[in-house]
Amino acid sequence: MIDGIIKYSIDHEIADTPLFSDYGELEALRRRLFALGLIGEKDGIGYGNISMRYDDTDTFFITATQTGKMPVLPPEYYSFVHAYDFGTFKIDSKGRHEPSSEALSHAMIYAIDKRIKAVIHVHSMALWNLMKSKEYLATTAEYGTAEMAEEIAGLYKEHDPLENNAFVMKGHEEGIITFGRRVEEAELALYSILKACLEEAV
Template sequence: MIDGIIKYSFDFKLSKPLDEIDFFDIEFTRERLFALGLIGVTKNGVGYGNISRRVNRDSFVITGTQTGHLKNLNATHYSLVEEYNDKDFYLKSIGAIEPSSEALTHGTIYNLSEDIGAVIHIHSKALWRFMLSNNYLKTNRVEYGSIEMIDEVNRIFKNIEPLSNSKFVMAGHEEGIMTFGKTLGQAELVLFNILGSFLKKLNS
């Protein structure tokens, strides 16, 4: 399954587009990941990949739903999640577009630690296979955007300081990988380190 359907119970209020200050840094990271095909669109026209950055304790900015096919995004393509509660499977957002269908998974990651400032979700069959067959953290075969996915994220980080191992592969969400960090730059670097390990293996 690829991110096409919004599965959580949500409250979305259509509002004016966000201010550029809220997302311009996400846009720089997104351009690089789009260039690598880690964010993009499938042959069937379904967009994949999403990025978020924490705004304050309880809110974060995230790319809008079905924006993967766009090389560049503007203010109308970002959504502000104002409230989220992964126990009640609830999320409240505003913006000119609804948030990515994986927004609540991002929220669950932010709930792991207040020091987490950014989350990246990409798709790559090659990296997905690489992570599954090597020793990376992985969620069991549960669907994206589901309550089970929230439980899985909490389970795998139960006894791990999340920022010490800030990446995992989603076994039940083909091609899906998540990384995170204190900053957006850190989350991106974690992803590039996986890519680096993969290329090293490929080239050896």
């Protein structure tokens, strides 16, 4: 299957994305990641996505599918995921554009711990290789699949997610994920890996 293409079943309502007060914070994060090349487009396929839990609910806002090439995302390029079912691999969403192909992976991360508020998925070959070599927590399934969601759940049956808030996607070349109780925590987890990578290169 082509990278970046939605694989889950979806019931998407074309409508204005609901307003969310944390849009500015989430978009500021995305612009920083775009500037670093961790979100972007390669060979015509967008990569990288971010999301944020909506208040204390099981719902979340996530960047829309195939937006990687856009340096700035207005609110209409975020999608609201208001229901999901891991058993049927289905998502219910609302917005002007459908959610990222990784939406169910994000959903599983939110499901494993109610304290998690933000998820970052970026691409970097250097960081990906470092995390594999340092034996970070890892998934092996193809991106965006039911198997991927199941593997994420399995990783955190034995590991505290907030003490191990990064993993490498061995089945998704260049893909890594970090998350946290706040945007800052998820971002710092990513930058700590970047720092380790830079130190390795010296």
